[in-house]
């Protein structure tokens with residue numbers, strides 16, 4: 001794990017003043033029996049996806065776990081791995097506060113990804129790293145990540161977290177799919193599609209707040225809200241990894257938000273062009289967080305989406321923005337889910 005290169009303390013993400021990841025409500029109550037058993041079920045994001053192999057100074061190699069049907073590497077994996085590589089040479093008292101990246105070529109799931117890190121600047125309060133994710137000798141992603149020293153300030157504000165049902169009162173994507181599959185009149189094509197979705201080994205758990213909306217069966221509003229967390233256990237005290245997991249999570253079901261206002265169209269070709277994140281406070285990516293996604297604009301075969309990751313206690317953990325190419329075609333038959 002690259003984190004060995006970063007020394008003991010691995011709290012490498014920005015937080016506005018608190019110095020420890022928050023104790024999640026489940027931690028404080030005894031109603032979290034699964035915490036004990038999941039301690040043995042370490043998240044595959046930690047044991048595999050974000051566990052880069054160090055090949056040389058500032059040169060790392062990442063492997064793949066889950067690949068979307070498009071058979072191009074999942075953008076969130078490349079961003080998360082790039083942030084692991086960037087953080088590897090950053091001192092312990094600095095925290096990831098932002099990253100900006102461009103996806104310049106499709107990732108090839110048949111070969112690993114090399115991450116070449118450039119130590120762009122080590123300033124007094126801020127440190128910047130540039131990372132090129134390389135396959136077949138060409139960059140597939142270019143990324144800049146910035147790290148900040150803890151510098152608390154009286155200047156603090158944030159939006160208010162949306163009021164939504166708690167994750168305990170909602171169903172996971174898998175539970176929803178099983179519910180749809182139990183419908184006797186479900187179209188064969190839909191049944192096949194849902195079984196393919198079930199077969200996905202996506203290493204994150206999702207609980208849509210408005211399931212029909214999540215699946216674009218009804219455009220209730222132009223926002224998409226879902227609870228999300230890493231599958232398995234990551235544990236406290238390692239904000240660096242939680243930021244990298246959040247980078248992975250932030251790209252899942254994100255770009256599709258731009259299709260919400262257009263139920264009569266579906267994507268013929270879509271891919272993330274760029275991705276930016278800002279880390280505001282500490283958080284636990286292996287605990288439920290609310291992902292609030294919206295799309296302020298689409299046009300010219302592109303769509304812009306923006307997201308906010310909320311801690312359950314209402315603190316804003318991270319913000320994300322992404323533009324993607326969206327080439328669409330009319331929906332010929334409405335989904336029969």
Ligand SMILES: CCCCCC(=O)SCCNC(=O)CCNC(=O)[C@H](O)C(C)(C)COP(=O)(O)OP(=O)(O)OC[C@H]1O[C@@H](n2cnc3c(N)ncnc32)[C@H](O)[C@@H]1OP(=O)(O)O
Nearest residue numbers: 068072073074075076103104105106107253269271272327
């Ligand atoms: C759920 C997980 C998904 C989440 C989202 C992701 O993670 S996506 C993964 C992360 N992002 C990426 O992988 C994007 C990486 N970047 C790229 O691949 C590239 O920069 C790019 C494709 C976006 C742009 O490259 P180019 O400008 O060379 O390619 P271009 O856009 O012209 O063509 C791309 C494909 O679209 C087709 N194409 C081009 N113009 C078209 C048009 N007007 N109408 C329809 N199709 C068109 C081309 O034939 C080509 O198909 P063919 O290719 O069949 O010839």
